[in-house]
Amino acid sequence: MRWGRRSRSADRLTGRERPPDNLCGVLYALTVAIFAASAALALAAAFYAWRDRLIDDRLLLVAAILELGVLVQAVVVLLSVGDVGGGGAEKATYAAYGLTLPFIPPAVALLAIKEKTRWAMGVIVAGAFAVAVMTGRLQQIWDLHG
Amino acid sequence: MAEQRTSTRSGPGVVLVAVYAVLALAATGRSVLQITEYFSRAPVAYLLSALAAVIYIVATVALARGSRTSWRVALAAIAIELVGVLVVGLLSYLLPEAFPDKTVWSHFGSGYGYVPLVLPVLGLWWLRRTRAAVDATV
Numbered sequence: 001m002r003w004g005r006r007s008r009s010a011d012r013l014t015g016r017e018r019p020p021d022n023l024c025g026v027l028y029a030l031t032v033a034i035f036a037a038s039a040a041l042a043l044a045a046a047f048y049a050w051r052d053r054l055i056d057d058r059l060l061l062v063a064a065i066l067e068l069g070v071l072v073q074a075v076v077v078l079l080s081v082g083d084v085g086g087g088g089a090e091k092a093t094y095a096a097y098g099l100t101l102p103f104i105p106p107a108v109a110l111l112a113i114k115e116k117t118r119w120a121m122g123v124i125v126a127g128a129f130a131v132a133v134m135t136g137r138l139q140q141i142w143d144l145h146g
Numbered sequence: 147m148a149e150q151r152t153s154t155r156s157g158p159g160v161v162l163v164a165v166y167a168v169l170a171l172a173a174t175g176r177s178v179l180q181i182t183e184y185f186s187r188a189p190v191a192y193l194l195s196a197l198a199a200v201i202y203i204v205a206t207v208a209l210a211r212g213s214r215t216s217w218r219v220a221l222a223a224i225a226i227e228l229v230g231v232l233v234v235g236l237l238s239y240l241l242p243e244a245f246p247d248k249t250v251w252s253h254f255g256s257g258y259g260y261v262p263l264v265l266p267v268l269g270l271w272w273l274r275r276t277r278a279a280v281d282a283t284v
Contacts (some may be wrong), residue, residue: 089183096175115160122161130168
């Protein structure tokens with residue numbers, strides 16, 4: 001996995017003394033990982049819809065991996081919100097997005113479990129897309145600070 | 147379980163509920179921020195933003211409930227939403243000085259990938275599709 005603009009060895013050397021740079025790399029890695037996980041979830045759900053399959057443990061596992069990613073991201077966001085540039089509005093949006101994201105995968109999973117037609121997979125796709133867009137916004141806000 | 151099958155929350159409706167919920171969340175967040183952080187900059191635009199947020203919440207809940215009454219509530223909410231996005235979208239082009247900051251509905255929802263413009267049309271179509279079924283359950 002890549003660690004942002006900084007190489008891994010440089011991170012190891014300076015990691016302790018320079019927490020913002022370190023967090024920057026972590027946030028970037030998380031963004032990439034969450035993009036990958038939400039794309040995987042959307043593709044899997046599209047495949048399930050095509051085969052007319054309902055949600056099962058395997059798909060839930062992919063959703064759980066995505067959930068893990070956004071949970072870690074929420075922690076990183078809370079740790080780094082002080083370093084966000086711009087005004088209070090950017091800080092507030094950053095924190096709000098970070099803290100809202102962990103609610104999306106469980107919510108769409110619940111909706112999809114209750115729905116017994118292939119439209120259930122549409123909910124999963126929509127949720128995965130929302131997670132990707134909001135994660136992209138988070139990274140954008142973070143990048144504003146330079 | 148015929149009622150479950152045909153209510154506004156099943157089939158394609160469940161996707162609508164999910165998209166409405168996400169938009170309700172986004173609109174509420176943005177509106178709370180606008181009103182608490184810089185309300186004086188554009189009170190009218192920000193009040194419209196808050197109205198949009200409320201309407202999205204009402205539409206989400208009404209579609210998710212899927213009863214006969216909630217069908218009517220959803221119809222009202224989504225109709226207001228369609229008028230809102232059209233009027234605010236048009237005004238934001240004609241009177242840009244009244245909208246110094248983006249709202250969910252300005253520029254026909256371009257900041258949200260035009261989802262706010264497409265969603266009420268889909269919503270009304272879905273309500274039309276489910277009307278017969280909802281009437282039949284009573």
